[in-house]
Amino acid sequence: MTSNSASEPDLDPENWDEFRADAHQALDDMLGRLESIREGKVWQQAPAEVRAEFARGLPRAPQNLSAVLDVFDQSIVPYSNGNGHPLFMGWVHGAGTPVGMVAEMLAAGLNSNCGGRNHIAIDVERQIVRWAAEMLGFPTESSGVFVTGTSMANFLAVLVARNAALGHDIRKKGLRSAPQLTAYASAQAHGCVIAAVELAGIGSDNLRLIPVDETGRLRIDLLKEAVARDRAQGMQPFLIAGTAGTVNTGAIDDLTALADFARAEKLWFHIDGAFGALCALSPKLRPLIAGLERADSVAFDFHKWAHVPYDAGFLLVRHPEIHHATFAAPMTYLSRAPSGLAAGDTWPCDLGPDLSRGFRALKTWFTFRVFGTDRIGACIEHTCDVAKYLESRLNQSKAYEVCAPVALNIVCFSLTSSSDGEANKRVVMDLHDSGDAAPSITVLNGKPVIRCAIVNHRTTLRDIDTFMDVLDKAAKRAG
């Protein structure tokens, strides 16, 4: 073998001009779709012949990019999630932005691996860590790390809290010889908190789901009783997971009272602030999350209310040394050098289980730099105004009843005629199937109800008028 051997294969374009034309066309098409997104359906079911496209086996042969882009345009774009549309109101989905799309393109072009090492992407991520601390009122030296989403961030927080309670020796010894830990969250906590306690090996039998009051907030009196009971029985309480914005109704726990109690009892105080933490960006909403700045850790998503493209979850931790000691490991091929690419102190891979990590910080950085936090905060505030407007429209009609206080941006309601909630389910399916709007279903007090989470920065008051029209029609059809 010599260095003059025949053609060597690579994965770069054979014809860059042709590639450029295809890439610009793809960009144009997607921008066109975003500009006119309000005019299309929120969602439509992919027909069987489209789904058949995705039943094909492993492709051995190459295909022209332009041909594959055609398949994308015809078989993927029309049947996608729909969360960019102003009448998508299901679950809690961010809408994305064109700015975020450009940033993500650039991140993929750079293709940085942000597990660690001495390159500028790590500086950008560290800047976002400081921005997160500044935004949430945490100390400047707090540590933080991007993850997929809050489900993962909550999981990591449970692992950090586990180490804080049992000592870092637990990494070697395992849980079997340790005291039985117990954790506490509200009965309205997100299911991923339960999953986190399960996956961490603590067992959900040892997570106390404390009942909530009529506003959906964890009852502190019952929490105190539960902790005292567990202590009396020889358990080791270690973690309170407060919620800033429950998924069902947007309720926010009394974070100050939780912080006081956690400090008195020497418990780790984590907050699931998946979307609610970003209330910090609105002067009007910020008082609702008072006490959050006293937490030991906060999990939240930039891809929800800040509309960074999926995924961009984040964990912020007040105690960098505990955070670091939970995850950091000596690996010879990851050893640090005094200079060069292997230089640097704490790397993101020391703060979580990921070693391969995309450049999530870049799309977040572009989003914050281009819009500024005041405008992001104004959009967040506006979604709450839109929710209040929806509530007022529903209250004006005898056909609907609002089922929970509208604390933030989530409106849960029922058809007045639907005592068992079955008609509510039919209305939601009808709206999905027609593609007119996409609220979702949740269960409140045992009854399926219609749930509209106004997250999208594009949703206007006029969109709510449109929603009421299509809702009235669907409600009639649902009988």
Added chain:
Amino acid sequence: MTSNSASEPDLDPENWDEFRADAHQALDDMLGRLESIREGKVWQQAPAEVRAEFARGLPRAPQNLSAVLDVFDQSIVPYSNGNGHPLFMGWVHGAGTPVGMVAEMLAAGLNSNCGGRNHIAIDVERQIVRWAAEMLGFPTESSGVFVTGTSMANFLAVLVARNAALGHDIRKKGLRSAPQLTAYASAQAHGCVIAAVELAGIGSDNLRLIPVDETGRLRIDLLKEAVARDRAQGMQPFLIAGTAGTVNTGAIDDLTALADFARAEKLWFHIDGAFGALCALSPKLRPLIAGLERADSVAFDFHKWAHVPYDAGFLLVRHPEIHHATFAAPMTYLSRAPSGLAAGDTWPCDLGPDLSRGFRALKTWFTFRVFGTDRIGACIEHTCDVAKYLESRLNQSKAYEVCAPVALNIVCFSLTSSSDGEANKRVVMDLHDSGDAAPSITVLNGKPVIRCAIVNHRTTLRDIDTFMDVLDKAAKRAG
């Protein structure tokens, strides 16, 4: 409040034409960089004044996209990771492709949340699951899920194996009342396997790191002894984690022997195939991973040898029901409906801890469709040829000695004159600091050695000639 209220804020461009111009310019600039990537430095240290840019506080005010793009061009692009450059040989980094960049842009434009629900992105991910099964010789009905990377996939595999061993009741009960599990991997296993056992609460004291033979493969005889010893002492062996491609030298365990032993002992057989699993795409390399198709689970990355942009890790599991039962949880707001957006059976959020998840499947789908697996396989094979060529060039010189067999694409070597390896470290730092090439350092038999992992599809035999030139110069400088 009425629906005629004054201007409502959003995060869409005020001027779409201006935005389009900026976006196309950004695309052009990045494509230009990729086309000429060989001409630039592999890496350069960001100077203090550049890093100061990323010390600024939270931006409250907006800024023009074009101004932010300028900061990106001047302060981020020149100081990025460098893994697209043909002389980046550090660690195991994929190089990315322009096709992957376009796909990631489109994914960000769609902004699908792939936690679940009834939209086409889920169909695309399911297709990739079947492609992975087809590629690796797994049963068609295997389950799989995208995660960040193999570190995370290995962690999930340990959790699945834990449930398989202890029963799904462990989710409620926790580990404290369960038997003590023990796991087995080679002494050359990636550190993330140790971390996974720690994070899963099993404790790394209960992970046996079995010594390797002179080719870097786990010694089966010592494995058998270790399992027998643990059983005799009342432990419950549950998991063997084989390695297909060790990070230090690219060694591949005897997977067939491991599969036989795991079956005989009723142990979960997981394979860390971070990069090695993709040997499956090369007819020449595929025999090296014989036995992989018998594993209970395989973790690997599409972003390494298949050059999908970061991040795109994957876990494939032979037993969908165990996989599902490890993670799936009933949540009322995630309940499934007979039709509409909430329809569908197993969602990705039932197969891992992520609920918010980007559309990693799309960039993988574009990569496989556009290039086809034959060409990806040819590029993988070529990196091994390039490594062999580097080995031959090193062997031709008295200044260097190759320190480990070149099993795949990784070449570890030392300056002949460097008995303690300190000069090796200096050479690597020198190459980084000059920006001429980026190998990394690892430790073999206690000695720091220079390690070149040829992963990049762009690296040619001629690039190796260039590398030898800059290496010789750096070696002289290092004394």
